[in-house]
Amino acid sequence: MTEFGRLGMLGLAFYLFGLVALAFVARRARASDSPADHFLAGRELGVFVLFLTLYATAYSGNSLLGYPGEAYRRGFSWIMATGFMLSIIVTFHALVPRLRPIAVRHRFVTPGDWVRYRFRGEPGGRVLLFGVSMLMAIALANFLFAQLKAMGELSAEVTGGVVSYQMGIALLAAMILFYETLGGMRAVAWTDAAQGILMMVGLAALAAWLLDEARGLDALSQQILAARPEIGRVPDTVERTNWLSSILLLGLASTVYPQAIQRIYAARDGRALKRSFAWMSFMPLTTTLVVTLIGLAAIPRFADLGEVAADRVMPLLLGQWASIGPVYAGAAVLVFLGALAAIMSTADSCLLSLGSSLAEDLFGRPRDAASTTAFAKRAAGAVMIGMAVVAMAARDVTLWGLIELKMELLIQCVPAFLLAIRWRGFRATPAWIGLAVGSAVVIAGAIAGVKRIEGLHLGIIGLACNLAIACLGSLLLGSVGVRAPGDGASR
Amino acid sequence: MTRGGSARALRGFLLALVGVLFVLSIPWYRRGGDPAELWLGLPDWVTVALLCYAGAALLNALAWLLTEIPDDDPPEASQ
Numbered sequence: 211m212t213e214f215g216r217l218g219m220l221g222l223a224f225y226l227f228g229l230v231a232l233a234f235v236a237r238r239a240r241a242s243d244s245p246a247d248h249f250l251a252g253r254e255l256g257v258f259v260l261f262l263t264l265y266a267t268a269y270s271g272n273s274l275l276g277y278p279g280e281a282y283r284r285g286f287s288w289i290m291a292t293g294f295m296l297s298i299i300v301t302f303h304a305l306v307p308r309l310r311p312i313a314v315r316h317r318f319v320t321p322g323d324w325v326r327y328r329f330r331g332e333p334g335g336r337v338l339l340f341g342v343s344m345l346m347a348i349a350l351a352n353f354l355f356a357q358l359k360a361m362g363e364l365s366a367e368v369t370g371g372v373v374s375y376q377m378g379i380a381l382l383a384a385m386i387l388f389y390e391t392l393g394g395m396r397a398v399a400w401t402d403a404a405q406g407i408l409m410m411v412g413l414a415a416l417a418a419w420l421l422d423e424a425r426g427l428d429a430l431s432q433q434i435l436a437a438r439p440e441i442g443r444v445p446d447t448v449e450r451t452n453w454l455s456s457i458l459l460l461g462l463a464s465t466v467y468p469q470a471i472q473r474i475y476a477a478r479d480g481r482a483l484k485r486s487f488a489w490m491s492f493m494p495l496t497t498t499l500v501v502t503l504i505g506l507a508a509i510p511r512f513a514d515l516g517e518v519a520a521d522r523v524m525p526l527l528l529g530q531w532a533s534i535g536p537v538y539a540g541a542a543v544l545v546f547l548g549a550l551a552a553i554m555s556t557a558d559s560c561l562l563s564l565g566s567s568l569a570e571d572l573f574g575r576p577r578d579a580a581s582t583t584a585f586a587k588r589a590a591g592a593v594m595i596g597m598a599v600v601a602m603a604a605r606d607v608t609l610w611g612l613i614e615l616k617m618e619l620l621i622q623c624v625p626a627f628l629l630a631i632r633w634r635g636f637r638a639t640p641a642w643i644g645l646a647v648g649s650a651v652v653i654a655g656a657i658a659g660v661k662r663i664e665g666l667h668l669g670i671i672g673l674a675c676n677l678a679i680a681c682l683g684s685l686l687l688g689s690v691g692v693r694a695p696g697d698g699a700s701r
Numbered sequence: 702m703t704r705g706g707s708a709r710a711l712r713g714f715l716l717a718l719v720g721v722l723f724v725l726s727i728p729w730y731r732r733g734g735d736p737a738e739l740w741l742g743l744p745d746w747v748t749v750a751l752l753c754y755a756g757a758a759l760l761n762a763l764a765w766l767l768t769e770i771p772d773d774d775p776p777e778a779s780q
């Protein structure tokens with residue numbers, strides 16, 4: 211085994227031990243076994259932990275492995291990733307200030323609680339809740355799959371194959387299940403905080419090494435352009451349209467990430483929330499930009515990596531870095547742990563959110579019962595095991611491909627949140643028909659192997675159809691005098 | 702205008718500027734396929750995008766600090 215492999219194994223063991231200890235502390239800190247305590251940490255997350263948990267959840271295996279891979283494939287135009295990650299924090303302005311006070315007053319736990327509350331008693335309200343919850347569950351399961359794949363890749367690469375891809379998935383999935391089941395959101399948020407710090411330090415160290423090796427950004431760009439001159443040219447119209455489409459897709463779809471919505475509910479107060487989002491505004495510059503540079507720096511180092519193998523540029527760079535000497539190997543292990551931390555923190559958040567959504571929104575378990583928490587843990591465990599088996603079998607899928615599909619489905623839920631929270635005349639029946647049509651466009655495209663039309667994502671085209679149906683239908687129902695239940699004199 | 706009202710107006714203005722920066726970040730102003738000069742260590746259109754995003758991040762952070770997020774829902778806002 212190499213020096214890097216030995217240090218990697220040792221670092222991994224220490225890291226996992228630390229997570230177990232933190233889970234036990236979180237378990238002791240719980241106030242009750244209620245869903246609000248388990249899934250929202252008793253709604254007591256302050257600025258520091260809230261910011262770090264938002265950060266660690268937003269920047270996942272997709273960011274740490276998928277984005278460098280995509281930067282390697284597409285070149286400088288992947289600077290768009292910094293833009294679309296920032297657009298997420300901008301779009302939250304449309305949701306957070308209105309959703310938060312309603313969520314506090316009505317003690318929401320899941321994203322479905324909003325849909326249930328907003329469309330209560332309306333014909334079509336239950337169908338809409340089912341549609342939104344199904345899309346969110348599919349998106350979360352997809353997200354979980356991507357994290358498990360990234361965990362397997364990273365652990366196999368860093369331990370020099372001692373921990374195989376399959377073993378890495380099994381070991382780390384079991385660890386997540388353990389601390390999430392034991393400590394709930396409190397354990398997830400605390401481990402996220404530790405993982406967020408590790409990720410920031412690790413990425414900064416790797417970027418500094420790459421720039422130092424290349425003798426500055428200017429020299430690095432010249433090396434990249436010498437290897438692939440075409441990627442320095444101004445993007446064509448299709449690529450620019452795709453840039454805009456990606457900003458819209460990620461910016462809108464990420465706003466309805468179930469795990470992000472639950473963090474809005476879990477904040478201690480509005481002040482903690484707004485400060486956390488203010489800090490989050492800068493994270494695309496310290497994280498997405500850095501991983502983009504890492505992917506670009508891999509271009510002159512590794513020629514002709516295949517489509518799927520490009521997702522491995524980060525571990526390959528770590529291996530090169532570690533081979534210089536023991537100090538560098540130690541630093542590479544730090545980056546490895548940071549990347550692993552980012553992936554695990556996203557997976558645990560997905561799992562927690564998935565469990566609560568399955569229990570309450572799809573299986574209709576009562577919101578305040580301890581039995582709901584137990585049911586949600588079992589449901590999440592079953593999904594985790596299922597996704598781990600799928601990830602072990604399906605290794606040849608690109609991470610960015612998974613992100614796009616997830617976002618294209620999730621974006622169809624946007625009208626039920628962003629529009630419904632501002633427009634009282636928005637109705638459940640046209641909303642679910644729009645959601646179904648938008649999803650059908652995406653699914654038909656996926657089956658036909660069409661991802662984009664002239665650079666425009668099918669999810670955006672589906673959303674346009676979805677919005678047209680939902681808005682015109684709501685206006686039509688309003689004009690013929692069909693009123694939603696409880697929609698009376700105030701309108 | 703009240704203090705709350707002017708904070709809301711300023712927040713709206715900042716968010717509009719963020720929107721403008723997002724549009725400017727995409728190199729619509731150049732012809733596709735044109736070669737790029739290095740500027741501040743990156744192809745010029747990449748540097749422009751990056752500066753737009755840095756500006757947008759700063760303005761967006763200020764907009765968040767100006768945002769009022771009440772901790773309870775006034776009864777009339779309830780559906």
